[in-house]
Amino acid sequence: MSLPPAKAPTRRAIMDRLVEAAREDRSFVVLDSDIGYSTYSYLFGDAYPDRYFNLGIAELGTMAAAAGLAADGRTVFVCGYGVFLTMRALEAVRSFVCYPRLNVKIFSSHAGVTAAIDGVTHQATEDLAFMATLPNMTVLAPCDSASARAAFDLARNTPGPVFVRLMRDPLKEVYAPETTFRVGGSHTPRRGDDVTIACLGDMVIQAVEAAELLAAEGISAEVLDLYSLKPWDEAALAKSLDRTGALLVAENHQRRNGLGYELAAWCMRNGRSVPFAQLGLADTFAESGAYAKTLEKFGLDAAAIARTARDLVARKN
Amino acid sequence: MTNPSARSPEERVAFLEAKARDVRRAIVEMVHSAQSGHCGGSLSAADFVTALYFDLMDIDPAEPRKPDRDRFVLSKGHACPVWYAALALRGYFPVEELSTLRRNDSRLQGHPVATYLPGVDATSGSLGLGFGQALGMALDARLSGRTNTVWAVLGDGELDEGVVWETAAQAAKYRLDNLVAIVDRNNLQNDGRADDILPMEPIDRKFESFNWRVLEMDGHDMRQVLATLEKARERTGKPTCVIARTVKGKGVSFMEDKREWHGKPPSDEERRRACEEIEGRTE
Ligand SMILES: Cc1ncc(C[n+]2csc(CCOP(=O)(O)OP(=O)(O)O)c2C)c(N)n1
Ligand SMILES: [Mg+2]
DSSP states (O other): OOOOBOSSOHHHHHHHHHHHHHTTOOSOEEEESSOHHHHSTHHHHHHOGGGEEEOOSOHHHHHHHHHHHTTTSOOEEEEEEHHIIIIITHHIIIIIIITTTOOEEEEEESBGGGGGGGOGGGOBSSHHHHHHHSTTOEEEOOOSHHHHHHHHHHHHHSSSOEEEEOOSSOOBOOSOTTOOOOTTOOEEEEOOSSEEEEEOTHHHHHHHHHHHHHHHTTOOEEEEEOOEEESOOHHHHHHHHHHHOOEEEEEEEESTTSHHHHHHHHHHHTTOOOOEEEEEEOSSOOOSSOHHHHHHHTTOSHHHHHHHHHHHHHHHO | OOOGGGSOHHHHHHHHHHHHHHHHHHHHHHHHHHTOSOSHHHHHTHHHHHHIIIIISOOOTTSTTOTTOOEEEESSGGGHHHHHHHHHHTTSSOGGGGGGTTOTTOSSOSSOOTTTSTTOOSOOSSTTHHHHHHHHHHHHHHHTTOOOOEEEEEETTGGGSHHHHHHHHHHHHTTOTTEEEEEEEOSOOSSSOHHHHSOOOOHHHHHHHTTOEEEEEETTOHHHHHHHHHHHTSOOSSOEEEEEEOOTTTTSGGGTTOGGGGSOOOOHHHHHHHHHHHTTSOO
16 A cells, blocks of 8 residues: 655645644744745745744854744744755754754754755755754654644644754655654554664655565565654664564665664664664765655665665574 | 957957857756756856856866866856856867756756866855855965966845855955956845845945945946956956846746746746747747
8 A cells, every 4th residue: 555645745734834823823933044935934924924034045143043032932933944954054053042942943944865956055964963963952854744734733832942854845645634743752654573664754655665565575564753853762663673673774864873873872772782774875975866766876765675674684584 | 269359349249149148048958958947047147157158267178177277156056057058068068968957967966066067166056155165266376376367156145145244354354356256136036036035235335345346237238248347357456246237037038037937947838938039039
């Protein structure tokens, strides 16, 4: 059973929910840096011009302004592309948002190579490393409309800074609209006994497709969606590994310092020596191209996940 | 290419106007073929980029890295279709390669990256930071005793980035009169009019107060472009900013001065109409 096509990209879904919420909640403001037509923050700006500040192509100053707007407790949503928010504005995020633990919520589009066509300067492939490393930061990575909409509410209702990783293009719908999500939670869109595929964001979709490929050859793969990267659902991983005894981590990010390193360190700390493999960018920049082709070229598509999972299962015996 | 100075002024202008049409057509074809990319800001820069590549700059496609070449930095890197078009038509790489823009395995990345393509010396696409690389190249030229000019092209929206003004101050400190910044003043950026999103006027007096020499030109009048840029490269003890008054999407009527054409690819039908217009088959 394959996943239905997405109605909207996650960057749009989260903004639709934000605009809805703005009707009752008059307290929050939204900042953008001249890419409102791309982040869809213009939808909020058109409806609530008084609470929308487009501060021009000036991401670092915009993040500092967010800290100022949040200084008395106001919630501030900052929208932009991941590369600029997590790199050019990084010091402001760290020292002026995370350190004093302000209610600044970062909606970060163009995650991983989902912005493949624009090329490396627009692909946020180190963002999780930067954001998850920051004390006080909560990190979320939805994969579809339902989880992106939920990410808005989690971001608003969780005290302190929150980073939400979003995607450029509409992909697939994984969850029913009424599905609930929580900070530190996870979901298991496919149950299995032979291998755990831990993933987040668009890799959940590739992993579900991989699980179907594997099922056809008699391998039962479990897909564990760690949509909350920080904090993450250690209990769910422990339970899954108890059954499967093998761990494959797939992330649209550098392998270094992302989900894979996090889970590998947890396995070591907890004496879980299971067969382990990691898919992600192997210490390389990606390139411009079509999303599907780029996933394939860098070994992040369903076929690569299935191949690697098959090898892991073989290593168990 | 024959020596431009051997031509009469009229021939020179006519030659460049014809080249600019070729560059514009290549831009539209390229972005159409990729079905992704930035037409508007490429077309607004087409005339002065053509003047630089086909007349003014001291460059040699046969020896793209000759040490004393003039340097060109497209700080507004999203407009790279204009750069790729000029480089290919000038002989740096095969024109056929233009149709690989933004495809997997292509040297024509969505935003320019140094070392991938002959003639591309600076990486850009993240606004504001090409300018600083140009400053570094100007310092390097001085340090190495070279007399070449460094040309940097900035968007007017790009001026929003604070780092642009760090570079402006640094260039003035070192009196880098081998550095010319051309501001593509098309009064549009991603979300709307540059004058609305973040008002930066008076741009001329801003640069002047940073101790730059400021020149202005109609960025689509080839005679003015040539005269102004010739003056811009004269050594005066100060870095020079040229404010090019331009129209985003210039040359394709339905793209002209339209926000939507910042980063939208033309359809088959739009490509056909655009190319006809550029070639002058319709008026
Ligand atoms: C640091 C950075 N922030 C945001 C962007 C996204 N972006 C690409 S083009 C653009 C607008 C540029 O406007 P302008 O400099 O006026 O260029 P032009 O009108 O010549 O296309 C924006 C915001 C970027 N490339 N880099
Ligand atoms: Mg502009």
